[in-house]
Amino acid sequence: MTDDTWGRIRDDLEKSIGKNNFVTWIAPLEFRALEDGVARFGVPTSFVGDWVNRNFGDKILEHLTRSGVDVDRLEFAVAAQKPAEPAPAAQPRRAAAAEPRDEGDMPGAPLDSRFTFDSFVTGKPNELAHAAARRVAEGGPVAFNPLFLYGGVGLGKTHLMHAIAWDLLQRAPEKKVVYLSAEQFMYRFVQALRERDMMGFKSLFRSVDVLMVDDVQFIAGKDSTQEEFFHTFNALVDQNKQIVISADRAPGEIKDLEDRIRSRLQCGLVVDLHPTDYELRLGILQQKVELYRMQYPGLVIAGGVLEFLAHRITTNVRVLEGALTRLFAFASLVGKEITLDLAQDCLADILRASDRKVTIEEIQRKVSEHYNMRLSDMVGPKRHRTIARPRQIAMYLSKQLTQRSLPEIGRRFGGRDHTTVMHAVKRIEELRGKDSQIEEDLELLRRMLEA
């Protein structure tokens, strides 16, 4: 098929699906090739590819066949992303090996051009992580090495790491900044073992200026990868090269991680990305709306819709973004204003899932697992501190995370009086301020329960 044929088919498609749909969905497609009955297209995002495939795939196939093109399947692939901003000088550079290597041997993963500091919305829950990331991105000697970022799913760890890389590269394009997941690190390591090229692996990773490893919990329990990671880590720290690590929990909470690695990770600055609060979620939604407006000019979003979403979707930012994308795609498809009713209809499944209520039984189960005690002791009479304190924590969490009244909570804890629950809540509130272990435990439990 020639570009001309595709041009004609595009015109036909425009007539049959309408100008709005055409501009939004078909115009961004870039015809690449026709091979063995498969027509391949480049798309700006995987979302556009999925949407076009689901909603217009049959129509495109029908038009292609009608024009005499021998095709039975369509394929959509995301075009290689270029950073919109900053300028080309800031293209991610990967570590250069001591000996010349081809592109395939570069260790870093590509950076997402959307994940910059400009697009990162800050609020109370992430301000410390953001400030630390900014500091690393400024370059120069940093008092903390490594920077260890941790937090629950979809709270912006990867976003911040990419932002550091973009910023560093914009300031100093000659820097070898490498970002990769712990899984990719392991893959590289295993590959080097298989190809008997450990020298190459070592020199590759030890020649970087900044190393960022995402989701480091992945290497827990993988002994030889941990060992190699430890050596790479030490070699870079010894040369004063900055390391940034992320994980889904604090170093002390990662099971099956060697002690020497754990203590190394704790040596730098460990910062937590807390679950989002209402203001941060609203800020993120407002920022995303600004961006969508450029893509879908003319779309109107009624007052109160963003506030409603920020209030109801509390799981994580990825879900929040997904909800907004779907809302805009749907509204642009049907050419309607985004009202509260439309949002409720269109996002019914997401809203239902976000409504998941934590139960007192779940709290009791998680807390007893966490403190290694029997579930029956939650409701039993034992008063020893090792049992009474976790029980108080469970009561406190029941008050915080459920709508249950104090007497109701008391009843569920083996028929205790509401004053006992009240005392537990007060006691834990006091301890939170004084005992950082309790504060950490509470945060972890809350995160697990709300996941």
Ligand SMILES: Nc1ncnc2c1ncn2[C@@H]1O[C@H](COP(=O)(O)OP(=O)(O)OP(=O)(O)O)[C@@H](O)[C@H]1O
């Ligand atoms: N503060 C924020 N401002 C703007 N966007 C955000 C913010 N926090 C998260 N996001 C967006 O939410 C999505 C998920 O973020 P990210 O991938 O960084 O999460 P993560 O913490 O690495 O999660 P995971 O543990 O699943 O890897 C991304 O699209 C990111 O841009």
